Amino acid sequence: MATQYTTCPGCATQNAGINARCTNCGTILPISPMPMQHVPNYSGAKPAGAEKKLAAGLCGILLGGLGIHKFILGYTQEGIILISVYLVSFIIAMVTCGIGTPLIFVPTVIGIVEGIIYLTKTDEEFVQTYIVNKKPWF
Numbered sequence: 001m002a003t004q005y006t007t008c009p010g011c012a013t014q015n016a017g018i019n020a021r022c023t024n025c026g027t028i029l030p031i032s033p034m035p036m037q038h039v040p041n042y043s044g045a046k047p048a049g050a051e052k053k054l055a056a057g058l059c060g061i062l063l064g065g066l067g068i069h070k071f072i073l074g075y076t077q078e079g080i081i082l083i084s085v086y087l088v089s090f091i092i093a094m095v096t097c098g099i100g101t102p103l104i105f106v107p108t109v110i111g112i113v114e115g116i117i118y119l120t121k122t123d124e125e126f127v128q129t130y131i132v133n134k135k136p137w138f
């Protein structure tokens, strides 16, 4: 059994645990702490895929029309659709001299709504819905 040492609060001298007073300055030593109990850490066990929730949610809200949040979730097809709609809307807006501008907001709003939905789900719901079941939209 390894000898336990107690650090003196007065002079920081290491004292063998059995001493009641510091061998250097005579300060009464605190009771030796018990060896650390191993406590199982359940809080660290997030379901696989939950770490994508924040990134996908924020990208949906901030960059919705570009479909980045879809690519983060592995939805390549849906991501391409979103960015295609975004680019086509952009072209239409330019060709129509601005009349078609509201179309640009369609993929943007889809991204914002999806990002908010992601962030409001629990980790378990998020993983079940988007990682396990691969729900493509919303």
Ligand SMILES: [Zn+2]
Pocket (backbone or CB within 6 Å): 008, 009, 010, 011, 012, 013, 022, 023, 024, 025, 026, 027
């Ligand atoms: Zn001391």
